[in-house]
Amino acid sequence: MELLTAIALGAAGGALVEAITVFAQVDAWQEARRQQRARRGGRLPSFGRFVDLPARLAAGITRLVLGAAAGAVFHDQLAGIAAAIAVGASAPAVLQQLGSFQSARQAVQQSRAEPAANGAATPRMAAPQPVADGPEATR
Numbered sequence: 001m002e003l004l005t006a007i008a009l010g011a012a013g014g015a016l017v018e019a020i021t022v023f024a025q026v027d028a029w030q031e032a033r034r035q036q037r038a039r040r041g042g043r044l045p046s047f048g049r050f051v052d053l054p055a056r057l058a059a060g061i062t063r064l065v066l067g068a069a070a071g072a073v074f075h076d077q078l079a080g081i082a083a084a085i086a087v088g089a090s091a092p093a094v095l096q097q098l099g100s101f102q103s104a105r106q107a108v109q110q111s112r113a114e115p116a117a118n119g120a121a122t123p124r125m126a127a128p129q130p131v132a133d134g135p136e137a138t139r
Contacts, residue, residue, distance in 0.1 A: 001078040009081060010071020013088020014063035018056075025051045066091035073098070 001009075029050035036044050067088030071078070073095070078084045087094060 001075050001080075001084060003072060003075050006071035006075030006078050006084050006087075007068045008071070009078075009084035010074075010088030010091065011064045011068040013071075013085040014065075014067025014091055015060070016085065017067075017089045018060040018063045021059075022051065022056060025056075063091070066095060070094055 029045060029047055032045045032050070036042055070087045070091035071084055074087050075084075078087065
């Protein structure tokens with residue numbers, strides 16, 4: 001997928017998640033107002049009790065940026081519009097997972113490079129084996 005298309009669709013995925021979050025808050029506000037009217041008295045709940053606009057704005061911008069970033073990072077692996085939107089919608093989790101994977105890799109590499117403090121041999125992980133292709137794969 002082209003880079004700019006993936007960025008735009010990733011941002012759209014982030015916006016979609018934020019819109020769903022805002023919808024849930026507005027829906028809760030509407031339900032609270034309905035219940036207050038059913039009791040026939042008192043002030044109706046204010047919109048600000050259910051939706052914190054400055055926080056929602058900051059969260060929305062963050063989701064757009066993270067969605068766009070995820071679209072950019074994964075643009076070569078995206079095969080369709082739905083995939084790009086899904087990557088953008090899941091951007092916080094996907095990018096956090098990607099970051100923790102790299103941190104784990106660095107920790108393993110660092111432990112291989114440093115000798116053990118007590119003089120014992122540093123444990124080594126087995127080297128990954130290549131995946132067999134062709135007839136060997138079915139044995």
